[in-house]
Amino acid sequence: MACHCCSTVDPAKETPSPASPYTIHTSQLFDSSKLEVLSDISIRVNPATSLIEAVYKRTSPLGSQVPAGDVDLRGKFVMPGFVDAHTHIFLHSYWETPSAQQKRDESFVERIIRAVNHCRTALLAGYTTYRDLGSESMQEADANVRDAVNRGLMLGPRLFVATKVLASTASYEPRNENHLGGTRLPAGGDAADGCDEIRKAVRRRIGAGADIIKFYADYRRRIMRAPPKQQHPYVAGIRFPNSNDNPDSLVYSAEEMDMIVREAEMADAPAAAHAITKQGILLAVRAGALTIEHGYFCDEECFREMKARGTLLVPTLAIAERMHAHRFGAIKDMVKMAHEMGVKLACGGDTGTFNHGENAREMELMVEAGVPVLDVLAACTLGGWEACGGPRCGKRFGCIEEGASADLVALEGDPTTDITALRRVEFVMKDAQVYKVGGRVKEDAT
Ligand SMILES: [Zn+2]
Numbered sequence: 001m002a003c004h005c006c007s008t009v010d011p012a013k014e015t016p017s018p019a020s021p022y023t024i025h026t027s028q029l030f031d032s033s034k035l036e037v038l039s040d041i042s043i044r045v046n047p048a049t050s051l052i053e054a055v056y057k058r059t060s061p062l063g064s065q066v067p068a069g070d071v072d073l074r075g076k077f078v079m080p081g082f083v084d085a086h087t088h089i090f091l092h093s094y095w096e097t098p099s100a101q102q103k104r105d106e107s108f109v110e111r112i113i114r115a116v117n118h119c120r121t122a123l124l125a126g127y128t129t130y131r132d133l134g135s136e137s138m139q140e141a142d143a144n145v146r147d148a149v150n151r152g153l154m155l156g157p158r159l160f161v162a163t164k165v166l167a168s169t170a171s172y173e174p175r176n177e178n179h180l181g182g183t184r185l186p187a188g189g190d191a192a193d194g195c196d197e198i199r200k201a202v203r204r205r206i207g208a209g210a211d212i213i214k215f216y217a218d219y220r221r222r223i224m225r226a227p228p229k230q231q232h233p234y235v236a237g238i239r240f241p242n243s244n245d246n247p248d249s250l251v252y253s254a255e256e257m258d259m260i261v262r263e264a265e266m267a268d269a270p271a272a273a274h275a276i277t278k279q280g281i282l283l284a285v286r287a288g289a290l291t292i293e294h295g296y297f298c299d300e301e302c303f304r305e306m307k308a309r310g311t312l313l314v315p316t317l318a319i320a321e322r323m324h325a326h327r328f329g330a331i332k333d334m335v336k337m338a339h340e341m342g343v344k345l346a347c348g349g350d351t352g353t354f355n356h357g358e359n360a361r362e363m364e365l366m367v368e369a370g371v372p373v374l375d376v377l378a379a380c381t382l383g384g385w386e387a388c389g390g391p392r393c394g395k396r397f398g399c400i401e402e403g404a405s406a407d408l409v410a411l412e413g414d415p416t417t418d419i420t421a422l423r424r425v426e427f428v429m430k431d432a433q434v435y436k437v438g439g440r441v442k443e444d445a446t
Contacts, residue, residue: 021046021053024071024429025062028414030079032382032399035374037077037416045406050431052406071434073410076426079377080398081128081407083384084359085314086293086348089115089130089145089159090138093355095322100174103137104185111138115145118356119156124436125357126425128407129397130157131348131388133214133272133293134165137174137186143209155435155445158397158405160388162214162272163205164190166198166260171221171251189216195259202263212389213264213271216251217289218280248276250283257287270389272314278302285311291346291387296324296331303341312387313338317365318349318358332369339371346383347376360422373416406432412439 021044029041044054066072090111091102102111122130135142146159165172167189174185192201202213226245229237238245252260257273264271265288272291273284281292281302291312295302298313306313315335321328339345349362366376385398397405408429413421428436435445 019047021048022069022071023067024078024408025058025066025074026076026078026410027074028077029400030077030374030377030381032080032378033401035378037374041400043400043406043408045429045432047432050405050433052400052402052404052432054402055400071427073408073427076410076412077414077421078408078410078427080381080400080404081409081428081430082126082359082380083129083131083346083388083398084122084127084157084348084351084362084380085131085291085346085384085387086316086350087122087130087132087356087359088134088136088350088352089118089132089142089356090136091352092118094353096355099136099353100176100185103174103188104176108138108141112141112145115141116154116156118352119145119149119154119159121357122157122351122359123155123428123430124425124441125359125423126409126411126428127157127359128409128428128430129384129388130159131212131272131384132159132161133212133274133348134162134188136352137188139164140208146209146211158407158430160211160393161209162212163208163210164188165274166190166192166201166205166213166215167219168193168216168251168256171219172216175224175227177224177227193256195255198256198259199263202260202267206264206267206269211269213260213269214293215257215260215271215273215284215289217257217273217275217284218248218277219251219274220246220248221251222246222249248280250277250280252283254283254287257283257289261288268392270392272387285309290389293348294320294350296320296327296334298334298338300337300341303338303343306338306343307341310344312344312346312383314346314348314387315366316348316350316362317369318351318361319353321361321365322354332365335366336370339375344383344386345371345375345379346387347380348384348387363422364419367419373419377415405430 024043029038040058140163142161149156169191172189190201192198226238261271270290273289274293275281275284347362381398410427411421412424415421
């Protein structure tokens with residue numbers, strides 16, 4: 001990769017003219033809008049605009065060689081680039097280092113460098129878009145990483161970021177028990193209570209560059225009653241906890257949630273709600289949140305309301321598998337019910353709490369839950385675009401259509417018959433730029 005930052009010459013004169021349009025030829029193409037696999041489709045992309053210019057069915061056979069400059073993806077399963085709709089770029093697996101220790105012990109620089117690595121790993125795993133829901137005590141650095149990707153300084157998915165999350169006072173922050181000398185773990189939220197403060201907090205997030213407003217409808221905010229060991233470094237767990245020591249309780253009232261969504265919509269930004277309890281889910285849905293994150297206690301009533309309002313469910317099965325193993329069967333049944341009732345789904349693993357690059361686990365688990373595989377592929381493409389805000393994104397992705405961003409992946413194997421193909425990503429294109437070809441990083445990928 002050429003270094004442009006220390007160049008003294010006029011960069012405009014140095015920049016090579018963008019490559020001219022070329023065509024990608026496929027034999028199996030997943031259409032995320034029609035939920036069909038189409039044969040013999042060719043796609044014309046334009047690197048100068050980053051867009052798909054044309055999609056057409058070939059009427060005459062191509063022969064064994066495609067025209068010079070074109071890309072031959074025949075024999076592969078081609079689909080829109082994956083969208084992970086719930087990620088945290090600054091986190092690595094909790095099973096390597098618990099959350100509070102990452103926030104307390106890792107330097108700002110280390111966490112940035114980790115994020116650069118995570119973004120590269122994600123892109124090469126086929127994830128061309130990340131919806132990153134909270135910077136996890138890294139202030140607004142997620143917006144800066146987004147911009148670095150968009151400026152071509154590093155490899156990574158297109159990022160939609162939330163910066164700091166909104167929660168009411170003392171509801172969400174990582175906590176410890178030693179406050180002597182003002183010892184606190186770095187805050188991750190923008191604490192705000194009541195409509196006036198909430199209005200200001202949403203405006204601060206918008207001003208700081210947030211694409212999405214993330215708020216907590218409920219959380220384990222009584223955690224200091226009986227601090228569990230894993231979340232609190234050097235703190236022993238409680239020997240005989242009560243069954244109600246660490247419940248999920250409402251973080252905001254209905255009036256406050258309404259204000260969050262209304263204020264976000266004034267800036268044309270979608271709101272994403274962390275909501276686990278039925279009460280939290282219903283209040284967030286009625287307030288107009290675009291997505292429910294986790295939603296582990298959704299029931300028929302929640303789904304009826306979500307369907308009526310077009311709310312998406314991002315069930316984060318990949319983290320539930322690890323954190324809620326005791327009722328994981330019930331959570332999978334809930335996802336199946338959501339699908340059967342016609343609730344829109346997006347695939348988001350809460351990736352980062354387990355390692356980036358393992359993102360496809362969410363799709364695998366959605367299939368295991370009983371959602372048909374083509375619907376899962378749609379949830380991980382078009383569903384992701386909708387979760388990012390749909391038309392509010394300012395561009396279309398997650399589909400292969402004229403005018404959409406040219407984001408494509410090619411898999412070795414057919415995931416409709418062999419789900420392990422989702423992990424065999426041979427080719428990655430984002431914005432009409434190729435980053436991976438023949439299963440390897442393209443050498444001049446910038
Ligand atoms: Zn999360």
